[in-house]
Amino acid sequence: MSVIHPISGLKNEQVKETNLSDFVKKVGRKIGLATALLGMVTLAGYAFGIEFLYRPIATEPATNPLTALVVILLGFGLEIHGRMLSNRFSFFLAIASIVICVTHLASFFYISDFSQIFMLFESVVYEDLMQGKNNSMGMNTTLMLLLLAIAHLLYIFRQANYSQLLSFTALCIPMISITGYAYGLTSFYGAMSLLSTTFGVFLCLGTLAITADNGGVRAILSPYIGGRIARIQIVLGYFVPLIIGYLVIRSLMNSDQNSVFGIYVVSICWFIALLVVVSAIVQEQVDGKRREVEKALQLSAMTDELTQLPNRRHFMEKATEALIKEKSDISELSSWVLMVDIDHFKKINDTEGHEMGDKVLVEFALIMNKFVGPGDLVCRLGGEEFAFFFSQKTAPEMSEIANNILQSVEDMTIPSYTDVYGSITTSIGCAKSEDKTDIDHVLRLADYALYASKNAGRNRVMFAA
Numbered sequence: 002m003s004v005i006h007p008i009s010g011l012k013n014e015q016v017k018e019t020n021l022s023d024f025v026k027k028v029g030r031k032i033g034l035a036t037a038l039l040g041m042v043t044l045a046g047y048a049f050g051i052e053f054l055y056r057p058i059a060t061e062p063a064t065n066p067l068t069a070l071v072v073i074l075l076g077f078g079l080e081i082h083g084r085m086l087s088n089r090f091s092f093f094l095a096i097a098s099i100v101i102c103v104t105h106l107a108s109f110f111y112i113s114d115f116s117q118i119f120m121l122f123e124s125v126v127y128e129d130l131m132q133g134k135n136n137s138m139g140m141n142t143t144l145m146l147l148l149l150a151i152a153h154l155l156y157i158f159r160q161a162n163y164s165q166l167l168s169f170t171a172l173c174i175p176m177i178s179i180t181g182y183a184y185g186l187t188s189f190y191g192a193m194s195l196l197s198t199t200f201g202v203f204l205c206l207g208t209l210a211i212t213a214d215n216g217g218v219r220a221i222l223s224p225y226i227g228g229r230i231a232r233i234q235i236v237l238g239y240f241v242p243l244i245i246g247y248l249v250i251r252s253l254m255n256s257d258q259n260s261v262f263g264i265y266v267v268s269i270c271w272f273i274a275l276l277v278v279v280s281a282i283v284q285e286q287v288d289g290k291r292r293e294v295e296k297a298l299q300l301s302a303m304t305d306e307l308t309q310l311p312n313r314r315h316f317m318e319k320a321t322e323a324l325i326k327e328k329s330d331i332s333e334l335s336s337w338v339l340m341v342d343i344d345h346f347k348k349i350n351d352t353e354g355h356e357m358g359d360k361v362l363v364e365f366a367l368i369m370n371k372f373v374g375p376g377d378l379v380c381r382l383g384g385e386e387f388a389f390f391f392s393q394k395t396a397p398e399m400s401e402i403a404n405n406i407l408q409s410v411e412d413m414t415i416p417s418y419t420d421v422y423g424s425i426t427t428s429i430g431c432a433k434s435e436d437k438t439d440i441d442h443v444l445r446l447a448d449y450a451l452y453a454s455k456n457a458g459r460n461r462v463m464f465a466a
């Protein structure tokens with residue numbers, strides 16, 4: 002059950018949601034800081050000639066100083082995002098990253114490398130290349146960093162959803178690279194070092210994290226059922242195909258049976274279908290419970306708690322619907338409203354207490370219910386006052402029903418009351434709808450008739466003039 006937060010007045014799920022997105026945003030900034038520091042450690046590797054710091058695996062590609070530089074810019078940009086007075090500085094960091102990435106990207110197409118102006122430790126890189134070692138800022142890395150820099154710019158200009166979309170797109174690149182390292186497929190990562198891949202994952206996740214109160218990230222972090230299902234789907238939907246893929250690639254390497262790839266495709270499709278079905282089952286279970294609660298709430302909002310008869314609101318709604326429908330009928334018959342009020346009810350409370358009064362009301366309601374046919378309605382208007390809506394009746398039929406009600410109430414036996422004080426009686430006021438669709442008006446006419454009936458000595462039926 003949800004509880005209202007004492008200070009903010011928010012439900013506890015909403016408080017949880019806000020706290021979680023604040024926490025994730027904070028984590029995003031810390032990831033940015035950690036990545037920037039790691040980028041600096043990489044540059045320190047170049048400065049002090051410690052190769053391990055920029056090439057942790059000796060036989061694999063290195064993280065180029067230009068990559069490390071952009072990583073530092075974006076990492077610090079992440080750390081200062083959202084802080085007061087820092088927008089101008091983070092704007093500068095994003096623009097600087099974009100300029101470096103665009104000039105470097107241009108070098109892939111125009112051969113001349115403008116980005117060399119930004120290059121640090123050129124001699125170390127040159128030496129590496131001379132020795133046949135891989136040390137360059139590849140197309141993948143450049144594209145990933147450019148997408149992230151634009152995402153940062155969009156975030157600064159309050160376009161968090163687009164920023165999220167770009168960082169999610171950028172995430173594809175290091176994920177492919179990671180998969181390459183995991184599967185041992187060099188073409189998957191190319192010139193992207195494991196270190197640059199890690200920087201990429203951190204920066205993409207950090208950028209996604211700072212947009213935690215928007216779009217898809219917000220939906221995934223939601224404490225409600227949709228968020229819970231999405232989290233499970235993301236973890237399973239990513240890792241299960243990844244593991245199956247690993248097994249398939251191993252099998253393909255050890256045999257030349259291409260049918261293994263077919264099995265891979267089918268098993269992934271099957272798995273996705275299974276994931277969707279399981280989430281639909283969970284969603285349906287939760288939604289089914291919600292629908293039941295909603296129905297029960299709706300019913301209780303329409304029902305009188307003591308007598309379990311419909312309440313005034315329900316009566317007014319249904320009777321209005323019936324009157325509108327009747328107006329379009331060409332039948333000679335008409336609708337009627339009866340107001341029924343127990344005579345001297347106060348005396349029951351005064352002599353035998355409220356509990357006895359309640360008992361009488363419950364018994365009385367049961368009797369009233371017996372007179373309700375198809376298309377008719379009865380309700381407890383309030384106190385000891387009840388109302389009927391009868392459809393398609395003539396005046397003599399109505400008179401007969403009203404007198405039967407009087408008689409049934411008089412015949413009602415309430416142990417320890419009617420045997421001591423005698424019968425309980427009731428007064429009835431009756432009004433015809435007369436082609437009126439305003440139920441308030443008909444009810445008022447019935448009330449006048451009821452008043453007349455009380456004034457005339459009670460225990461009788463009076464018709465509105």
Ligand SMILES: Nc1nc2c(ncn2[C@@H]2O[C@H](COP(=O)(O)OP(=O)(O)OP(=O)(O)O)[C@@H](O)[C@H]2O)c(=O)[nH]1
Nearest residue numbers: 342343344345346347348350355356358359384385
């Ligand atoms: N036990 C009980 N009493 C109720 C309830 N709702 C209203 N009453 C009481 O019903 C009594 C109605 O009294 P009056 O309006 O004077 O009506 P009456 O005594 O029936 O007199 P007439 O209608 O003129 O015949 C009041 O004493 C209310 O407190 C209820 O849910 N339970």
